[in-house]
Structures are given as structure tokens and as C-alpha cells.
Amino acid sequence: MTALKYLGGYPPALLDKVRQLIDRDELGDYLQKRHPGRHEIQSDKALYAYTNALRQEHLRNAPGIDRVWYDSKLDVISKALGLHTAISHVHGGRLKARKEIRIASLFRDTPPEFLQMIVVHELAHLKEAEHNKAFYQLCEYMQPDYHQQEFDLRLYLTWRDLQARSSA
Template sequence: MTALKYLAGYPDALQQQVRELIAGDRLGPWLERRYAELHTVRNDRQLYDYTQGLKERYLRQSAPLSKVIYDSRLQVLKHALGTHTTVSRVQGSRLKASREIRIATVFREAPAPFLKMIVVHELAHLKESDHNKAFYQLCTHMEADYHQLEFDLRLYLTHLERTAA
């Protein structure tokens, strides 16, 4: 039985269905049919503009972002597909906060819905720091298919890992 690390928290029956797709070489073609649409967000400036557009649409009142970049140092294997950080510095008598979002470079070539899902996830952390009910409600507010996309992204990462080996 093959271990599916990206799907470890899912029921055994569902994992078995994925194993059957992998065994029949059907996972890749299924993903290609379902997610044929690629995005054009190739560089950091375009990623910043894309993220800022989503932020303006859904989180207008949240704190401004100072940086949004693709980061090749983020390791998918360590479960870091994106990060959000807040750095506070003292400037004179004021405390200045700088917020950054970093997205793993795997999303540069990923289907468009997966990029949107990870950006939505990181934007939601601007309002909710924990992965709680309010966090996931905010994610589904910004992307109605958030949960399905998260699952399919896990399938995509499983497929990438298998084809890279």
C-alpha cells in the first residue's frame, strides 16, 4: 500500500480511490482535463498585482501588503506552499508593521485555480491567524470551491511527486 502523504488526513476509502487512479495512470490525465486553464502570473510584480486585486475585492479594510513574491526556498515537502509574515520595526516613536506573502514557485506553473486557492489562503491569514472555522469561512467567501480546490491541489502535488521520481 502506497503512502499518500498529502492525503494522510483523508478517509482510507478516498485514499484507495486515489491509489487506483495512480495505478491506472489516470491521475495526471484527470487533472489535466479538470484544470486545463493556466494562469499568466509569472513574475513577482504580476503576483503582487494579482494578490492585491483579490485583497481589494474581499479584504479592503485589512492591513496593506508590502511584498508578495514567489519564493523558491519554500519547500512543498515541508508543507509550506505559502507563508505570511508580519515584521514589526520601531521607526522613531512609532511601530511600523510590514506584511509579506510568499508563494512557493511550484504555483508559477500550476493551474490558475490552484494559484487562486493558495493566495486566498494566505490572504485569509491577514484576518485570521489560526486554521479555525472563521478562517475557512473567509476562504470560502473569497473562493466558493476552496475545499475542493484544496483537495485537488493535494492530488496535483501527489502527481508532481510521482512524476518527478
């Protein structure tokens, strides 16, 4: 039986369908049909502009973001696909805070929906710190199919792990 470490908590019937796709070696084809393209946001500068545009569109009253970048140190191994941080430091006699968002480098080569999902997730943390009902409602507001994209991303991560194991 295939371990589905990214899909814990989903109904057994759904997991059985995923296992069937894996057993028939069709998971990659399924993902390719659902998400055929790749985004063109490759630089940190473009990622910052993209993230800030989403923030402006959906969260005008949220604090500004000082820095957004692809971080090669983030990966699913560390259980982080993205991080938001607020760094405070003393500058002269004042306390300054910087809001930063890091996105795992693996998102450079994913479909645009996956990049949007992870950016939306991190932006939602500007308003809601916890993963609660309000947090997920905010994610759905910014990306109406957020939950489906999160599930598809989890399928992609599963497929990615299977590819790495078969090539090793």
C-alpha cells in the same frame, strides 16, 4: 500500497479511488481534464497586483500588503506552500509593521485555481491567524470551491512527487 502523504485525514474510500487512479497511471490525465490551463502570473509584480486585487475585492478592511513574491526557498519539503509574515521594526522613533506574503515558486506553473487557492489561504490569515472554522469560512467566501481546489492541489502535489520518483 502508495503512500499519500498530502492526503492524510481524507476518508479511506476516497483514498482508495486516488490509489486506483495512480495504479492505472491516470492521475495526471484526471488533473489535466479538471485543470487544463496554466495562469500567466509569472512576475512578482503581477503576483502582487493579483493578490492585492483579491484583497480589495474580498477583504477591504484587512490591512494592506507591502510585498508579495514567489519564493524559491518555499516548497512542500519545508511543508510551506505560502507564508504570511508581519515584520515589525523601529524606524526613527516609530514602530513600523510590514505585511508580506510569500508564495512557493512551484505555483508559477500551476493552473489558476491552485494559485488562487494558495493566495486566498494566505489572505485569510490577515483576518484569522489559526486554521479554525472561521478561517475556512473566509476561504470559502473568497473562493467558493476552496475545499475542492485544496483537494485537487493535494492530488497535484501527489502526482508531482510520483513524477519526480519515476524520473529519478
